[in-house]
Amino acid sequence: MNNLLGSWRRGSVRSLTYQWGLVVVIVLALFWLFDTASSNLDRLGIQTGFGFLDDEAGFQISQALFPYTAQSTYIDALLVTFSNTIILSLIAAFLATFLGFFIALSRLSDNLLLRKFGDIYVEMFRNVPLLLQLFFWYFAALKLLPGKRESINLFDAAFLNIEGFVVPSPVFEAGASAVIWAIVISFVLAFGIWRWAKNRQVRTGEPFPSVIVGLGIVIVIPFVAAWIQDFPVSWEIPKFGRFNFEGGVALQPEFTAMLIGLTLYNGAFIGEIIRAGILSVHKGQREAANSIGLTQMQIYSQIIVPQAMRLIIPPLTNQYLNLTKSTALAAAVGYPDFFWALSGSIAAQTGQVLELQAITLFGYLGVSLFIAAVMAVYNRATRIPER
Amino acid sequence: MEPALRPFIEPQSPPLQSSGFIGWLRASFFSSWFNTLVTLALLWVIYQVGGFVINWGIINANWVGDSAKSCPNIDGACWAFITERWRLFVYGLYPKELYWRVNVFYLLGALTIIAFVFSFGPITRKLRLTMFIGFPVAAYIFLVGGVFDLKHISPENFGGLLLTLVIATVGIFGSIPLGLILALGRTSDLKVISKVCTYFIEFWRGVPHIAVIVMFVALLPIFIPDGNKIDIVVRAFIAFAAFNSAYMAEVFRGGLQSIPSGQFEASKAIGLSYWKMMGYIILPQAIRNSVPALVNTCISIFKETTIVLLIGFSDFLGIIQLSLEDPKWLGPPHIFSSAYVFAAIIYFTFTYGMSKYSLRLENRSNVAQ
Numbered sequence: 001m002n003n004l005l006g007s008w009r010r011g012s013v014r015s016l017t018y019q020w021g022l023v024v025v026i027v028l029a030l031f032w033l034f035d036t037a038s039s040n041l042d043r044l045g046i047q048t049g050f051g052f053l054d055d056e057a058g059f060q061i062s063q064a065l066f067p068y069t070a071q072s073t074y075i076d077a078l079l080v081t082f083s084n085t086i087i088l089s090l091i092a093a094f095l096a097t098f099l100g101f102f103i104a105l106s107r108l109s110d111n112l113l114l115r116k117f118g119d120i121y122v123e124m125f126r127n128v129p130l131l132l133q134l135f136f137w138y139f140a141a142l143k144l145l146p147g148k149r150e151s152i153n154l155f156d157a158a159f160l161n162i163e164g165f166v167v168p169s170p171v172f173e174a175g176a177s178a179v180i181w182a183i184v185i186s187f188v189l190a191f192g193i194w195r196w197a198k199n200r201q202v203r204t205g206e207p208f209p210s211v212i213v214g215l216g217i218v219i220v221i222p223f224v225a226a227w228i229q230d231f232p233v234s235w236e237i238p239k240f241g242r243f244n245f246e247g248g249v250a251l252q253p254e255f256t257a258m259l260i261g262l263t264l265y266n267g268a269f270i271g272e273i274i275r276a277g278i279l280s281v282h283k284g285q286r287e288a289a290n291s292i293g294l295t296q297m298q299i300y301s302q303i304i305v306p307q308a309m310r311l312i313i314p315p316l317t318n319q320y321l322n323l324t325k326s327t328a329l330a331a332a333v334g335y336p337d338f339f340w341a342l343s344g345s346i347a348a349q350t351g352q353v354l355e356l357q358a359i360t361l362f363g364y365l366g367v368s369l370f371i372a373a374v375m376a377v378y379n380r381a382t383r384i385p386e387r
Numbered sequence: 388m389e390p391a392l393r394p395f396i397e398p399q400s401p402p403l404q405s406s407g408f409i410g411w412l413r414a415s416f417f418s419s420w421f422n423t424l425v426t427l428a429l430l431w432v433i434y435q436v437g438g439f440v441i442n443w444g445i446i447n448a449n450w451v452g453d454s455a456k457s458c459p460n461i462d463g464a465c466w467a468f469i470t471e472r473w474r475l476f477v478y479g480l481y482p483k484e485l486y487w488r489v490n491v492f493y494l495l496g497a498l499t500i501i502a503f504v505f506s507f508g509p510i511t512r513k514l515r516l517t518m519f520i521g522f523p524v525a526a527y528i529f530l531v532g533g534v535f536d537l538k539h540i541s542p543e544n545f546g547g548l549l550l551t552l553v554i555a556t557v558g559i560f561g562s563i564p565l566g567l568i569l570a571l572g573r574t575s576d577l578k579v580i581s582k583v584c585t586y587f588i589e590f591w592r593g594v595p596h597i598a599v600i601v602m603f604v605a606l607l608p609i610f611i612p613d614g615n616k617i618d619i620v621v622r623a624f625i626a627f628a629a630f631n632s633a634y635m636a637e638v639f640r641g642g643l644q645s646i647p648s649g650q651f652e653a654s655k656a657i658g659l660s661y662w663k664m665m666g667y668i669i670l671p672q673a674i675r676n677s678v679p680a681l682v683n684t685c686i687s688i689f690k691e692t693t694i695v696l697l698i699g700f701s702d703f704l705g706i707i708q709l710s711l712e713d714p715k716w717l718g719p720p721h722i723f724s725s726a727y728v729f730a731a732i733i734y735f736t737f738t739y740g741m742s743k744y745s746l747r748l749e750n751r752s753n754v755a756q
């Protein structure tokens with residue numbers, strides 16, 4: 001007995017007891033939840049299982065990347081809407097980063113007026129709920145656009161009207177795949193040269209204009225490929241026919257509103273993240289770089305940005321995660337995203353809430369984990385090597 | 388052959404004035420031709436936007452009326468929509484004769500904020516603790532009632548700004564203790580507890596909030612024994628506290644990690660138990676360090692309250708959206724714009740206030756270190 005009390009005080013037995021206690025409690029709780037759920041489901045006569053996914057969906061999706069009709073299955077509907085979520089997140093993340101970069105620049109500028117503009121922008125867009133902003137763009141701002149016949153004409157190529165944004169679409173003819181391959185190969189080549197040049201500079205100190213050469217490769221090789229194949233990619237310009245636009249791709253107002261809202265909202269956050277990252281680089285670094293005679297361009301690209309990146313990446317990852325998760329608000333303006341499909345039509349038609357919730361949670365969780373993993377790889381690559 | 392002495396350099400004009408008002412103007416606005424260009428362009432933008440705001444918001448605005456017809460001028464705001472409906476926006480469907488109870492709630496909320504913003508000398512800490520525990524209790528007594536002869540009002544009747552603030556209060560006051568426990572669990576040396584807390588936190592952080600709320604509202608009835616009923620509003624509250632506790636946990640973890648390990652080692656060396664070490668040494672420092680991040684999380688919780696409108700609640704934004712779809716007010720987009728601008732100003736007032744508070748705390752702790 002004395003012995004037992006002693007080991008309890010020492011902590012080894014105690015910690016094991018706590019841990020096993022927690023495990024037992026969790027297992028019991030899960031078992032209890034499972035038990036009540038299955039008895040409730042039996043009582044309500046709800047069948048469980050994922051078999052319903054092969055049934056015909058029967059509803060339309062207004063934006064589909066690959067062929068989808070009302071006769072397609074629920075699985076197809078989920079794939080189409082999932083791709084919509086991904087597309088929206090990718091484009092919005094790209095645009096928001098671009099915007100955030102300029103906001104950070106303006107907030108770090110010498111010009112007081114420009115700095116204040118950046119401040120006001122960030123405060124305004126960061127402090128108002130995203131959903132309210134989406135409502136504003138969808139129900140108020142985009143409704144001010146003219147009708148189809150009075151579309152705003154942008155360079156005779158793109159047309160903006162109340163039913164959406166009609167933009168030219170690429171047309172791929174025979175031989176287009178060669179051009180796409182050329183683009184891929186040129187990027188790989190440029191990246192390889194960049195790596196080689198960097199390694200050589202570290203080893204021998206000899207610089208190599210890798211950026212200019214890389215840009216040249218990325219431009220010239222695809223151009224030559226396109227020239228050989230007699231320019232197989234052309235743009236189909238939308239034209240107003242009798243009642244409607246013919247040709248081109250129409251971006252729906254729902255998509256446009258989501259894109260504008262997500263970009264402006266996340267741009268404010270990303271601008272703040274980039275600014276904080278750049279400011280966190282010690283003043284001495286800039287002064288030292290100045291004193292050894294680097295140009296402003298070199299100071300930024302060689303000294304400030306590489307160090308700032310290490311501080312920017314973790315919060316930026318978080319912001320991309322937030323952005324992706326907040327695309328689920330698309331349901332509010334009726335853009336057919338993953339969550340819209342799962343919580344709307346499919347849930348109403350099948351009543352399989354349990355399975356649909358599982359798909360929702362694990363779908364988004366998968367995307368989140370994927371982004372986190374990608375950014376972790378990048379983070380590891382840019383980490384300061386520990387000695 | 389080079390001359391031994393170089394010729395004197397030509398006399399140069401004195402450098403541009405760099406101090407005083409003129410110097411400040413030059414450095415801030417006209418330091419280069421590019422900056423001058425930017426300044427002029429921005430002045431033009433200010434002129435245009437300012438003119439638009441004054442014209443739209445004041446000169447051309449329609450202030451009173453009872454339907455969309457009273458806002459014929461589409462180049463001006465339609466504040467009539469707000470002036471007619473503001474009671475609904477502020478009190479929701481709370482019974483008119485009991486508005487005083489909501490006012491008491493607002494007043495208590497304001498007092499709590501004052502207790503946290505200003506310093507009251509030696510009683511500050513006790514006052515803050517009292518408010519932190521007392522405010523949610525008092526809020527429940529006054530709003531829901533059912534005790535002390537106060538008529539019971541179901542939370543389903545809450546709406547408008549009241550519901551927004553109630554959800555935010557539940558989210559903030561519920562997630563702080565939960566988050567603290569989760570953070571302690573995650574940083575614990577006990578492997579199993581740490582893993583369980585980590586998975587719990589990462590799960591909630593990885594899924595969209597609206598999906599969590601829909602899940603709780605739709606699925607909670609399946610997971611509780613037959614015959615029990617949890618009010619739909621309460622389900623949303625639980626969901627809100629649950630996923631926000633994961634974010635709070637990360638805030639506190641940041642605070643815990645900012646404590647140098649010497650503090651832990653010293654506490655263990657003088658023989659403090661885990662709880663004494665945490666309670667007396669670590670947590671007081673860690674919590675103080677995490678307050679700015681905590682306030683930032685409160686800002687996002689406040690903004691996130693809007694998503695409850697997607698499950699059919701009439702929070703502040705929800706009730707405005709509902710009123711906009713009322714046939715009486717259905718009209719041109721400028722009514723929508725006015726309503727959203729009004730809502731944005733109200734949300735902004737709260738969140739901007741909080742962000743300034745967090746900035747002040749941050750600056751103060753920077754000075755203290």
